[in-house]
Amino acid sequence: MQIARIEVYQADLPVKGGVYRLSGGREYRSYDATFVKMTTACGLTGWGESTPFGATYVAAHAPGTRAGIAVLAPALLGHDPRHHDRNWERMQATLTGHRNARCALDVAMWDIAAQAAGQPLHGITGGATSGPVPLISSIGGDTPDAMRAKVAAHRAQGFMGHSIKIGAAEADGGPALDAERIAACLADRQPGEWYLADANNGLSPEHALRMLALLPAGLDVVLEAPCASWRETETVRARCPVPILLDELIQSEADLVHAIRHDLCDGVGLKLSKQGGITPMLRQRMLAASAGMVMSIQDTVGSEISFAAILHFAQSTPRPLLRCALDTRAMVDVSIAAFDAPVIGGGSTAPVTPGLGVTPDPSRLGDPVAEYAL
Incomplete structure (x- = not known):
């Protein structure tokens, strides 16, 4: 061939x-x-x-x-x-x-x-796990009330995870606004839901630590990608009371090995275009699983074609370590391809047609x- x-x-x-x-x-x-x-x-x-x-x-x-x-x-x-x-x-x-x-x-x-x-793609990347893959929404930065409403709207569509974007400028409210955003989004938390407070590498350690100090006690949230450098991340990690998931800092297998060796996170966000496709993601998934790290399977953004690859890969990811997969279809306002994977019962199931299953x-x-x- x-x-x-x-x-x-x-x-x-x-x-x-x-x-x-x-x-x-x-x-x-x-x-x-x-x-x-x-x-x-x-x-x-x-x-x-x-x-x-x-x-x-x-x-x-x-x-x-x-x-x-x-x-x-x-x-x-x-x-x-x-x-x-x-x-x-x-x-x-x-x-x-x-x-x-x-x-x-x-x-x-x-x-x-x-x-x-x-075979469907998940059939040659490890084999399918049983049951729907839980999906995570992506909630862009806004007022706390608006973000709470967006979480509710996605919950009504069946999403079990929610990625809350934080990183307000000091002039706009800074750490206090970010803490309010997180608290508002978790105000109606339902059993089984998983929440990320995602800074996309946009916080200074000072901002991150001030924000964490302002959070109400007992919030079940994971801090994602707080800072842009390894040094800044290490400083936050040493004083962070909640789990940390790293995303943008981990692009290669060497990055993941560094994070594991220095105990810088508890989970990793694997994104197709950031990692470079299925081949490196398979290698990184094995490394993460060996270290007991939870995983969120995503892409930066995309159409049904991107989501198809995400869903198949997530469907073959060890379920105890899989937290959520990102439904990129929910982020954009146009359809590029037909892909039969509706959101039902809190998740989506990859089709069993050969390949990605996209038209x-x-x-x-x-x-x-x-x-x-x-």
Whole structure:
């Protein structure tokens, strides 16, 4: 089996609700998405996606994603998409870094490999765990009352986890406002719900510690990605009364080994485009599981194609260590592909059709913006 053709598509994904706010004054109104369609000489087709969270989240941006694919795609032509480790090494040798560009290609290869095996993606990434995968919402920064209402709306849709964005500027309320946001979002907490207070690396240690001191006693919450550096994270970790989950600081296996060795967190957020696709996520999942870390399976943002990969990977993640998976469909205001995975009974179940199980809508994608062929 050989990769014969790679087509690249671009589409804008408007933010559901109009605006999404992160720490540090970062705001997003639309996401620039890149999609890859990979075709083999025998006619199998796989899809992948990489949608950076703007250009101020991690070192990735949408034009750079497509520029990276332009370098990587020719190096994959003629090779077997089922040889995941060899293809990952090939991409590493072709372009240093740029995991967001590798992601769409890597996921497309896994889609093809699963189809060739006659298995859903979760069937070749460990096998399905039983029951629906619990889903986590993503609640952008806002007033405490507005964020509480958003949590309630997502709860009504069946979400069992909630990621609450914090990181208010000092002039806007600072640590006190963040503490109010967290308390408001947890005010109606239901049994079985899981909450992240996510700073997206946007807090100073001083801000984080002041905020933690202002929280009401007994709140069942996990602090996610408080600071932008390892040193700052270590300082908060030493004085933090709640569990810490790291996300943006952990992009490679070496990052995760560092966090484990220095006991810097209790869990990790694995995101497709941040880690670089399914291949590195499998390696990192094994490391995290060996260290007893809980995991949240996500992507930065994305369409149904991204969510399909998230859901399949989460469906094959050891259930005692899986907290939630992110439903990227709930973050955007447009549908790119058909994907049969409704939210029922507090979660979603990956389909058993071969591969990802997605059917992209050609009218949404338009013509390719780039093509590479043997």
